[in-house]
Amino acid sequence: MKLLLSACLLTLAWAPGIAFADDAVTVLTIAQDHGCLxxxxxxxxxxxxxxxxxxxxxxxxxxRRYKSVKGAQQTLTTKIMTGSSPEASRSTAYESHWSGQVSGEFMPSHRSSISEVEAARLVTWILALDLPN
Ligand code: HEC
Structure with missing residues (x-):
């Protein structure tokens, strides 16, 4: 029985799904700490x-929207740092990418509160969310 239990624990420790869950916790902590949520x-x-x-x-x-878009990892990381707004895009012709679907027009810059490395980690995780349920 003891042997069976350790065999189970070993399998759990090596299962890729568990590694993903751990990473989700880390990433969600970053998101929580930086007010994204x-x-x-x-x-x-x-x-x-x-x-x-x-x-x-x-x-x-x-x-869903950006997973297959070339360069999305870098574009979205930059957007988190600069924000998504007329100032960030340096254009008065800025239009919300989510017009009609969200109530916020702009996203503020996070440059002063998050490192680019952390932002990139969040984006990697976000883009992997569109896995089949
Ligand atoms: C004050 C509210 C607010 C906070 C805080 C916030 N966001 Fe946003 N975010 C928005 C809004 C509103 C949009 C939609 C803007 C647009 O249309 O491009 C957005 C868009 C985005 C986008 C997509 C941009 C695009 O081009 O479609 C990403 C990625 C993103 N947010 C990630 C984050 C992350 C990561 C954090 C935390 C570090 C965060 N956001 C914090 C409001 C916020």
Whole structure:
């Protein structure tokens, strides 16, 4: 019985799924520490509290939209650092990428609060969210 138990534990420790779960915890801690989750949900929700649109796009929706877009990893990392706004894009012709789907028009810059390495880690994780359920 003891042997069986250790065999099970060994299998668990080596299962790739467990490694992913650990990483999710780390990544979600980063997201929590930097306030991302105040505006973003992980999973798509049709609407925010009281039927209002959520402030920012759900991260699974981001994955669906950008997963196959070339250079998305770098573009989105840069967007987290600079923000997504007319100032960030240096253009008055800026348009929200999520117009009509979210209530927030802009995302503020996170340059002063998050390192680019952490932002890139978040993006890698976000883009991998669009795995089949
Ligand atoms: C104050 C609210 C707010 C916070 C805090 C916030 N976001 Fe956003 N985020 C938004 C909004 C609103 C958008 C949609 C802007 C747009 O249309 O490009 C957005 C868009 C994004 C996008 C996609 C940009 C695009 O071009 O489609 C990514 C990636 C993102 N956020 C990641 C993050 C991460 C990671 C954090 C934490 C470090 C974070 N956000 C914190 C509101 C926020």
């Amino acid at each position: 105040a505006c973003h949900a992980i999973d798509g929700q049709p609407s925010g509290a009281l039927g209002a649109l959520p402030v920012g796009p759900a991260w699974r929706d981001l994955a």
